[in-house]
Amino acid sequence: MLRLAAALGALGLAVSALAAEIPSAERRSGYDFMSRETRAMQDDDTANPAMLWVLEGGALWNRKTGAAGRACADCHGDARASMKGVAARHPAFDAGRGRPVSLEQRINACRVERQQAPALAYESRELLALTAFVARQSRGLPIDVAVDARTQPFLDAGRALWERRQGQLNLACRQCHDENWGHRLAGSVIPQAHPTGYPLYRLEWQALGSLQRRFRNCLIGVRSEPYEYGDPALVDLELYLKWRARGMLMDAPAVRP
């Protein structure tokens, strides 16, 4: 009952708490909320099941594909050097599209334009594997998305989505993750929603999943119609969350409960 009361209280207080961004000293990654066992699973590369996707991604990186008959490695070489920090900088502005693109979209753009291969489906094993392999090269690096005149409107749109109440439960992302983090929702701790570890292995999914899968989970949770994978609104939200987590260290591919 206390939890219910707290949640209802939060709904009432939401209007007055518009400026309730989490101070940088209090920011905590989802890792900090996990049990000792789940942390141990993430920290050990031979116990972290996400490393299975990284292995597969490494094989895909070197495999020639498409009409151009080129592998990622043919242009980008050793991913340990060329992909270092790339995941920490995405979503990044793409001049051709005139808007920020997610890491998955960047990989697919490369496939279509340079390898002349069909784009990989969102959440397909191959796309998750390549994304995990690229994201792995940013482990331990601070999140650093570029915010300038070109990306500012998209960052603002992402923030607006974060703060907008939606769904039958009429909840905004902010109400849980800015204002009630650390409290419990149905027995689980509400984290601050910093996207440090995506794509990540979620024990509940028993598989690797993208940040957009996580968004869609939350949207369905508040009984709202989820956006499709790759929808510009979700990319804007990714950009906002990456900016919100600026300076935090990447721990991709992570494990979460």
Place this chain on the structure above:
Amino acid sequence: MAETLISVPPRARRGEIVEIKTLISHPMETGYRRSQLGARIPRDIIRLFVCTYNGAEVFRAALHPAIAANPFITFSTVATETGTLTFHWTGDNGFSVKETAEIRVE
């Protein structure tokens, strides 16, 4: 082909107890779930995992539908001699994956 991750200490003292960790990608579909159209999703699990050390069996595990996807199996054995550890997973639909790792005993 299923991806595997195996951790065996590359070298050990004779008589030392060594920890071995194995991880394999597999959906471990229970056979109890139904699709959105109500059709039963057939069972697809790993049934057996066996580890041999220079041909002698040192560990065996039978797996069942309640085991999560991507099974992580860890166990220990005594380092007796330099040689090869062989890991063999078998299961439904003819699933069979064999991997090896070397251990050097001094």
